Amino acid sequence: MRRVRFHARLLALYFAQYAKARLAYRADFAAAVLASFLGTAASFSVVLLLFSRFPHLAGWTYPEIVFLYGFSLLPYGLFSVVSSNLWDFADRYLVEGRFDRILLRPVSPLFQVLFESFRLESLQEVATGAVAIGWAVSRLPDVSPLGLALLPLWAVFGAVIYVSVFGLLTAASFWVEDRVGLAPPVFNLMSFGRYPITIYDLKVKLLLSTVIPFAFASFYPTALALGRGEFLPYFWAVPLVAVAFALLNVALWRRGIARYGSTGS
Amino acid sequence: MLATALSSARPYLAFARTSFLNILAYRARYFVGILTYFFNATVWYYIWRALFHEKGEGATLGGFTFPQMLTYVATGWALRSFYFNEVDRDIASQVREGRLAMTLIKPVDVQAMTLSQALGESAFRLVLFTVPIGLLLVLVYPVLPPVSPAALALYLLSGLLSALLVGAINFCVGLVAIRTTSILGVLRAKYLVLELLSGLLVPVAFFPEPVRKVLVWLPFLHMNDTPGRLWLGLATGADAARSLGLQAAWVVALLALGRLLWRATARRIEVQGG
Numbered sequence: 001m002r003r004v005r006f007h008a009r010l011l012a013l014y015f016a017q018y019a020k021a022r023l024a025y026r027a028d029f030a031a032a033v034l035a036s037f038l039g040t041a042a043s044f045s046v047v048l049l050l051f052s053r054f055p056h057l058a059g060w061t062y063p064e065i066v067f068l069y070g071f072s073l074l075p076y077g078l079f080s081v082v083s084s085n086l087w088d089f090a091d092r093y094l095v096e097g098r099f100d101r102i103l104l105r106p107v108s109p110l111f112q113v114l115f116e117s118f119r120l121e122s123l124q125e126v127a128t129g130a131v132a133i134g135w136a137v138s139r140l141p142d143v144s145p146l147g148l149a150l151l152p153l154w155a156v157f158g159a160v161i162y163v164s165v166f167g168l169l170t171a172a173s174f175w176v177e178d179r180v181g182l183a184p185p186v187f188n189l190m191s192f193g194r195y196p197i198t199i200y201d202l203k204v205k206l207l208l209s210t211v212i213p214f215a216f217a218s219f220y221p222t223a224l225a226l227g228r229g230e231f232l233p234y235f236w237a238v239p240l241v242a243v244a245f246a247l248l249n250v251a252l253w254r255r256g257i258a259r260y261g262s263t264g265s
Numbered sequence: 266m267l268a269t270a271l272s273s274a275r276p277y278l279a280f281a282r283t284s285f286l287n288i289l290a291y292r293a294r295y296f297v298g299i300l301t302y303f304f305n306a307t308v309w310y311y312i313w314r315a316l317f318h319e320k321g322e323g324a325t326l327g328g329f330t331f332p333q334m335l336t337y338v339a340t341g342w343a344l345r346s347f348y349f350n351e352v353d354r355d356i357a358s359q360v361r362e363g364r365l366a367m368t369l370i371k372p373v374d375v376q377a378m379t380l381s382q383a384l385g386e387s388a389f390r391l392v393l394f395t396v397p398i399g400l401l402l403v404l405v406y407p408v409l410p411p412v413s414p415a416a417l418a419l420y421l422l423s424g425l426l427s428a429l430l431v432g433a434i435n436f437c438v439g440l441v442a443i444r445t446t447s448i449l450g451v452l453r454a455k456y457l458v459l460e461l462l463s464g465l466l467v468p469v470a471f472f473p474e475p476v477r478k479v480l481v482w483l484p485f486l487h488m489n490d491t492p493g494r495l496w497l498g499l500a501t502g503a504d505a506a507r508s509l510g511l512q513a514a515w516v517v518a519l520l521a522l523g524r525l526l527w528r529a530t531a532r533r534i535e536v537q538g539g
Contacts, residue, residue, distance in 0.1 A: 043461070046467055121447070191305075192304075
């Protein structure tokens with residue numbers, strides 16, 4: 001418990017420090033937020049373009065689709081805020097030797113790698129998603145209040161799932177010399193979770209619910225709010241999946257670090 | 266005349282060749298890339314399948330039948346794997362890191378050099394990327410063949426123009442992006458916006474009328490919508506000629522814009538003593 005409190009305080013300090021540095025150049029930060037928002041708006045317009053014209057998709061109405069897509073931006077936005085160091089971990093930390101510095105400090109190395117820098121502008125995705133959900137809720141007759149109340153927490157679990165999956169892929173660079181990695185195709189799998197899982201074949205559903213559990217990050221969390229009884233067991237399994245993948249991720253990082261030999265630079 | 270043209274083109278061929286060889290060193294990246302493109306096309310296969318399913322057997326959406334739409338998606342992603350380049354990131358990082366000085370001392374035209382590198386990369390992608398992705402998509406999904414040999418020829422020509430167009434656009438984007446400190450953020454936004462405006466995700470026929478009227482006067486649709494319609498035979502004869510003409514005109518116009526931006530940027534760099 002003490003360790004958790006210590007890390008939470010440290011996270012707050014890391015974040016505040018980074019935000020201060022970033023906000024020192026206000027106009028530039030504003031430009032970054034604007035660019036990020038334009039990207040989100042472009043992806044979202046595809047959904048709006050298609051589903052406002054054809055308001056039913058495999059039994060889902062237009063506001064429900066907007067709800068799903070809007071929700072998917074919450075865990076995705078949170079993930080984007082903290083994941084920037086995972087992408088070039090192998091290059092920045094292992095090859096350039098920054099990892100030695102990390103190991104010298106009495107704080108979890110994975111914690112440091114994740115929180116050394118943030119992509120602050122991705123918080124706009126969280127805000128955009130929240131606005132979309134708000135719009136959808138105003139159009140939907142009976143959204144479960146409990147389901148809505150739990151959404152933020154489930155979004156955090158979703159972000160934990162994303163971070164853990166990409167953390168696992170990143171940890172592979174402790175073993176594999178060729179640093180290409182499977183991250184890009186897996187990253188693209190995230191977009192599958194933005195649409196109702198009922199449009200996919202069994203093999204895709206299985207993939208998204210097991211090995212790469214993205215359906216637990218962005219589709220199943222909406223089941224309670226949207227009153228989709230058939231997915232409720234999966235909804236309640238979301239925290240378990242998040243914890244399981246997080247533990248797996250931490251364990252793999254431990255083993256990777258045990259194996260790590262410095263480049264000596 | 267021809268001899269002079271050929272000898273002045275020689276250094277650029279060398280750049281294209283070096284670029285080709287450089288990528289050869291990162292082959293594994295391309296095998297992973299094939300999966301990425303396959304997943305992207307796949308998610309759209311399912312979305313369109315569900316939408317067409319709602320409308321019933323044999324329905325058309327925006328003038329497309331389901332097999333046509335699927336073909337549009339497959340030819341579109343295959344083409345993206347060909348025209349994709351990182352000219353923008355490259356030029357921006359050269360300016361940022363001061364490596365541009367090394368480029369400036371070479372007795373060549375920077376824009377022509379950058380574009381030949383991009384085309385060299387595209388030649389590589391065609392062989393190890395576009396063709397395997399195309400084959401994979403044809404094997405897995407019921408993709409339609411081009412409606413005629415002429416349609417195939419026009420698609421290929423248009424695809425080549427797309428690569429030039431994207432190179433010209435990215436050169437401009439890179440020069441604009443260096444004016445911010447979050448270059449990567451700007452470039453990431455560019456990808457998402459262009460995926461929408463190029464017609465890669467949704468054909469222009471699905472946009473609302475007022476938006477469509479604006480889009481046809483912009484260059485972006487020529488990245489995907491134009492070649493896609495040529496393959497499917499949705500643009501033939503005079504319509505096809507007009508589309509290709511516009512596409513070529515945009516290439517020329519954006520290359521000219523790139524030169525202007527380059528001149529403005531190069532002047533600033535010299536002032537800084539770079």
